[in-house]
Amino acid sequence: MTLEAEQLGQSSQELSLKLRELRKQAGLSGVRLAVRCNMSQSKVSRIENGRVRPSLVDVEQILRALDAPPGMIEEVSALARLANTEWRNLRELRRKGLGARQAELKALEASSAHMRYFLLSMVTGLLATPEYVRASLAHSPADTSRAIAGKLERQAILYDPAKRFTFILTEQAVRWPVVSPLALAEQLDRLSSLTYLPNVRIGIIPIGIATRRTPLNTFTIYDTSLATIETSAGSLVLRDDRDVRSYLEEFSGYEGCALFGEEARAALAEWSAACRS
Numbered sequence: 528m529t530l531e532a533e534q535l536g537q538s539s540q541e542l543s544l545k546l547r548e549l550r551k552q553a554g555l556s557g558v559r560l561a562v563r564c565n566m567s568q569s570k571v572s573r574i575e576n577g578r579v580r581p582s583l584v585d586v587e588q589i590l591r592a593l594d595a596p597p598g599m600i601e602e603v604s605a606l607a608r609l610a611n612t613e614w615r616n617l618r619e620l621r622r623k624g625l626g627a628r629q630a631e632l633k634a635l636e637a638s639s640a641h642m643r644y645f646l647l648s649m650v651t652g653l654l655a656t657p658e659y660v661r662a663s664l665a666h667s668p669a670d671t672s673r674a675i676a677g678k679l680e681r682q683a684i685l686y687d688p689a690k691r692f693t694f695i696l697t698e699q700a701v702r703w704p705v706v707s708p709l710a711l712a713e714q715l716d717r718l719s720s721l722t723y724l725p726n727v728r729i730g731i732i733p734i735g736i737a738t739r740r741t742p743l744n745t746f747t748i749y750d751t752s753l754a755t756i757e758t759s760a761g762s763l764v765l766r767d768d769r770d771v772r773s774y775l776e777e778f779s780g781y782e783g784c785a786l787f788g789e790e791a792r793a794a795l796a797e798w799s800a801a802c803r804s
Contacts, residue, residue, distance in 0.1 A: 539610040540577050545603055546589055547575040553593045563592035582768045583607050608767065616761035629677025636684050639749040641691040643778050646700040647745045650714060652678035653685060654694065654721060654729075659714045662706045685727055693728045695781045697742070701731060702798055712802035719795040722788065730785025731794050739780045748774055 550560050557575070561568040566588065573579035574589075581589070586607040590600050636642065644651055652660055660678045664671040684690055701718065704711060722729045732738065745757040754774040756763040765771060786794055 539580055542581070542586075542603070542606040542610045543575050543577040545606060546581075546586070549590075549593050549595060549599070549603070550575070555593070560589065560592055564588045580610060580766065581607065582611065582766075584768060611765065611767040611770070613764040613766075614761060615764065629674055629681060633677070633681050633684075635749060635753075636681065636690075640689070641693070641750055643748040643775075644692070644694045645742065645746050645778055645781055646694065646696040647742050648697075648700050649703060649705060649745075650696065650700060650718070651694070653682055653692075654718060656710070656714050656717050658710045659706055662710075685721065685724060688726055691726050693730070693778075693782065695730045695732065695778065695785050697732050698734045698794075698798075701795070708802040712799045715795045715799040715802065719792045719799075722792055728787060729791060730782060730787050731791045732781060732785050733794060736784050738784050740777060742781065746774055746778075748778060751775065 550557070555563075557571045558568050560566075561571045564571070564585075566585070570579065571589075574581045574585065583604065586603060590603060595603070644653075649663060650659060652663070655663065655678070657675075657679060660675050661671075664674055667674075685692065696718075701715065702711070706714065718729060721727055746754060747757075748754045748771065751768075751771055752766065754765045754771045756765070756774075765774070785791075
């Protein structure tokens with residue numbers, strides 16, 4: 528099955544109905560299916576009623592327990608991937624309002640314990656100075672006042688000791704001239720100061736450092752349950768365990784190549800001095 532962008536994230540109800548239909552055709556009760564899947568009956572019920580989004584592993588377990596034919600396995604597995612993948616185009620985000628997007632991110636951060644950010648081309652709003660935040664949204668045709676306020680308000684979560692953050696930034700992301708040289712020096716100094724927070728790790732990958740993969744996109748991982756990938760046209764939201772694990776492995780590779788602590792601060796100080804000169 529080919530995945531069309533407009534279908535992504537819209538197949539959860541169809542998936543739950545299909546799984547319930549297959550169980551009934553197999554002549555199994557929810558209790559018997561749960562036993563065969565080594566899954567609680569309440570989870571089977573929540574999946575079939577659309578209250579829980581099953582992972583691909585959950586779906587595979589259910590299909591095996593139902594002894595589904597190969598063609599049906601392919602069809603339902605494709606539905607499961609659609610249900611666990613969501614595409615948000617930039618036009619839709621602008622229509623909803625950039626301020627509403629900041630509220631969504633704030634809620635996502637509040638519900639997560641460890642957040643990992645790989646930043647390929649720009650500094651994220653959580654780490655940005657007010658001037659950098661304003662400049663990063665200057666191209667938007669929409670009213671950005673709420674979005675700017677929301678980005679700056681979200682920064683308070685960095686000081687919550689119950690939260691853990693790991694940021695990996697490429698040298699390009701750190702040094703890209705989003706603002707004037709003096710304002711960029713202030714941004715670099717802010718990054719350096721944030722490295723002292725005990726719950727925040729900031730790693731820098733200088734140009735010239737070899738990585739196992741060539742990075743293609745900025746992405747964020749929330750705990751081990753969700754990953755978002757940013758593109759110039761919008762963002763992709765992945766919820767399937769295997770997709771999230773793939774990005775965790777990619778992130779770990781970049782983390783192993785990055786400079787942290789004093790080494791990172793030394794690089795930031797050098798680039799800051801270059802901006803001021």
